[in-house]
Every structure is written in C-alpha cells, then in structure tokens.
Amino acid sequence: MILTGSKIKDEIKSGNIAIEPFCDEQVNPNSYNYRLGSTIKVFDGFDGDKAAFKEIKIPKDGYILEPRKMYLATTKEVIGSSKYAMSLIGRSSMGRYGLFLQVSANLGHTTSKHKWTLEIVASLPIKLYPGMIIGQVSFWKNYGTVKKYDGRYGHLNHPQESFVPIT
Amino acid sequence: MILTGKKIIEEFKKGKIDISPFDKKRITTNSYDLSLGPTIIRYKSGVIDPKCKPQHEEITIPEEGLVLEAGDFVLGHSNERIGSDFYVPIIHGKSGTARMGLFVHVTADLIDIGSHGVTTFQLYATLPVRLYPGMLIAQVSFWLPLGDIILYKGKYQNSTGPLPSLTYKDFKYDIFKKK
Numbered sequence: 001m002i003l004t005g006s007k008i009k010d011e012i013k014s015g016n017i018a019i020e021p022f023c024d025e026q027v028n029p030n031s032y033n034y035r036l037g038s039t040i041k042v043f044d045g046f047d048g049d050k051a052a053f054k055e056i057k058i059p060k061d062g063y064i065l066e067p068r069k070m071y072l073a074t075t076k077e078v079i080g081s082s083k084y085a086m087s088l089i090g091r092s093s094m095g096r097y098g099l100f101l102q103v104s105a106n107l108g109h110t111t112s113k114h115k116w117t118l119e120i121v122a123s124l125p126i127k128l129y130p131g132m133i134i135g136q137v138s139f140w141k142n143y144g145t146v147k148k149y150d151g152r153y154g155h156l157n158h159p160q161e162s163f164v165p166i167t
Numbered sequence: 168m169i170l171t172g173k174k175i176i177e178e179f180k181k182g183k184i185d186i187s188p189f190d191k192k193r194i195t196t197n198s199y200d201l202s203l204g205p206t207i208i209r210y211k212s213g214v215i216d217p218k219c220k221p222q223h224e225e226i227t228i229p230e231e232g233l234v235l236e237a238g239d240f241v242l243g244h245s246n247e248r249i250g251s252d253f254y255v256p257i258i259h260g261k262s263g264t265a266r267m268g269l270f271v272h273v274t275a276d277l278i279d280i281g282s283h284g285v286t287t288f289q290l291y292a293t294l295p296v297r298l299y300p301g302m303l304i305a306q307v308s309f310w311l312p313l314g315d316i317i318l319y320k321g322k323y324q325n326s327t328g329p330l331p332s333l334t335y336k337d338f339k340y341d342i343f344k345k346k
Contacts, residue, residue, distance in 0.1 A: 001168055001312060001313035002255050002310050002311075002312055002313065003312070003313050003314055004280065004312045004313065004315060004316050004317065005314075005317055006314050006315040006316070006317055007312075007314025007315065008314075010314065028319075029279040029280045029281055029282075029316070029317055029318060029319045030255050030277070030279060030280050030312060031277060031279075062216070064214055067238065068238070089274045089275060089276065090274035091275055092275045092323065093217075093332045093333065093334045093337070094217075094273075094275065094332070094334070095272055095273040095274060096242060096275075096287060096289060096330070096331060096332035097210075097215045097217070097332050097334075098240035098273050098289060099273060099274075100273050100274045101274045102274055106274070123238070123240035123273065123291050124210060124215050124240055125213065125215065126214065126215040126216075126217070127214060127215065127216045127218075128217075129217070129218075132217065132338075133337060135274070136277065138277060141313055
C-alpha cells in the first residue's frame with residue numbers, strides 16, 4: 001500500500017518518517033515533493049580505473065545541463081523512514097522536460113535516512129536552480145519483518161558516485 | 168497492494184476507476200493498456216528554463232507514422248482519459264515498447280489520487296522508432312492507498328491532450344520564497 005499525503009504527515013509526527021526540512025505545501029495526494037540541493041557533480045573522465053567527477057556549486061541564476069551526460073546531485077532534504085520503504089522519482093513537471101532524476105534505481109530501503117543522491121540525465125538542455133522543487137518521494141507499507149539497512153550509501157549526504165570499480 | 172485486472176473491471180463498473188473509452192479487451196493481468204493519441208508536442212526552446220513558459224510546436228502523427236531519432240524527446244498523450252478517487256494509478260511502458268528502447272515517462276510514473284484526464288507521455292527514444300496513432304504503447308496499474316485521501320487539485324487536472332510543463336507557474340510563488 002502507498003501512503004497518502006495525510007498519512008505521510010501523520011507518520012512524520014509519529015517519528016516513523018523523517019523529512020527535514022519539511023514544508024506542508026510540498027505534500028502531494030500520495031507523495032512529497034523534494035528540492036534540489038546546492039551542489040552537482042559531473043563526470044570528468046577517468047583517473048586510472050576510477051571515474052572522476054568534478055563538483056560544482058549551482059549558481060543562483062542556474063546551471064545548464066547538457067544532454068547525454070550524467071550528473072549527480074542530492075535532495076536538499078534528509079529523507080528516511082524506520083517503518084516504510086521509499087520510492088524516489090521525478091515529478092511530472094520535470095518529466096515533461098525530459099529530465100531523469102534517477103537511472104532505474106528508485107527504491108529506498110527502510111531504515112536508511114539521508115540526503116539522497118540523484119542520478120540526473122537531461123534529454124534536452126535545461127537550466128536547474130538550487131533549491132527548486134524537482135522530484136517526489138513516496139512511502140510504501142512493508143510486508144514482513146524489517147532488517148536494518150547496512151549498505152554503503154544510505155547514510156551519505158553528498159552526491160556520491162558509485163563505489164563499484166569500472167574495471 | 169496492486170489491483171488485478173479483474174478487480175480493475177469491478178472497480179470501473181462501480182465508478183471508482185475512470186477509464187474512457189473503456190474496452191474490456193485491453194485489461195491485462197495487473198493493468199490496462201493505453202493507446203497513443205494523435206498529437207505530439209516538440210519543444211522549440213534551445214535551452215529549457217523552468218522559470219519561463221517553453222516554446223513548442225504541435226504535430227499530428229500521420230497514418231504512416233512519425234519517426235523519432237535516437238535521443239529525441241517529445242510529449243505524446245493517451246487516447247484514454249484515466250483517473251481514480253480511490254486508487255493510485257502508476258504508468259508503465261508496455262514491455263513491447265520498452266524492447267524498442269522507448270521510454271513512455273521520464274522518472275514520473277506516479278499519478279496523484281484524484282487526478283483525471285488523458286495522460287501526457289514523456290517519450291524518449293534510445294533507438295530510431297516509428298510511432299503510429301492508436302498503437303498500444305503503455306499501461307496503467309492501480310494501487311491501494313493507506314491513509315485519509317485528499318484529492319489532487321493541481322495544474323494538470325482535466326487534460327485533454329499533451330500538456331507541456333507548467334513549472335513557470337510554480338516559480339511565481341516558489342523559488343523566491345525563502346523558508
């Protein structure tokens with residue numbers, strides 16, 4: 001079952017969902033709209049067998065993404081839940097511009113809590129602004145016993161490239 | 168929980184799911200198949216700026232089809248009007264569409280409960296692909312919500328064709344407002 005907006009608010013009050021900072025106006029009928037953080041990382045060639053990324057602070061007047069590149073950024077908010085599984089996606093308003101917010105990895109594990117890394121791909125050149133509302137996260141009821149997440153990414157608050165070596 | 172095809176038919180009959188036109192043959196095990204409408208929108212702005220209303224053109228897909236090149240992005244729409252005040256719809260490509268490398272949405276599959284209208288497809292081609300009007304291109308599934316329902320009253324309500332992004336309306340009240 002997917003949580004409605006009212007249930008998301010109830011569960012924030014109960015401490016079962018964390019969204020920080022939280023703003024009532026960003027609650028949707030069945031998700032919460034998150035904002036874009038202030039830094040973006042862009043692939044900058046290889047350093048030995050490691051992919052190198054250049055970090056850029058997104059200027060107030062915007063940063064233009066080029067098509068056929070992959071950028072990493074984060075949500076502005078710390079998002080997590082001790083009770084529900086999460087799905088982090090874009091929003092229709094950005095999808096209508098051809099902006100991917102993740103690369104087929106929408107699932108957020110129960111008990112992870114952090115600023116999520118976004119894998120951004122633009123189909124068209126597009127300008128992004130720091131703090132803009134850019135995507136949405138939904139919360140899903142679990143079936144079964146929850147085992148605590150112990151992965152490598154679920155506590156990081158900066159745009160984190162893959163730990164998987166290229167070669 | 169996801170509704171089965173049989174449950175979608177039952178809930179459609181009770182008026183709890185809106186699919187029009189409705190054709191029982193389009194019901195699958197867990198979803199309903201959506202067909203591509205005749206109108207395509209292509210942006211004309213060199214760089215998309217979410218603060219500004221984007222320039223775009225409308226194209227009617229000819230009977231012989233419209234070819235998208237690899238890397239092309241356009242908006243299309245479903246022929247069907249869909250929505251529900253009781254369940255959450257999620258849009259998916261059909262596996263046959265995906266096997267041609269065609270995305271039907273760009274990480275925005277989730278539809279708000281209470282949103283009704285034809286769906287705007289976000290069509291991104293990874294290979295050259297020919298689109299035909301009326302082709303079965305996508306599917307919609309319905310999911311059970313948990314909690315009190317507050318219905319969608321947003322800016323895309325009652326769409327009758329493909330709608331370009333309306334983010335410039337958000338920025339009027341959003342980005343300059345510091346919390």
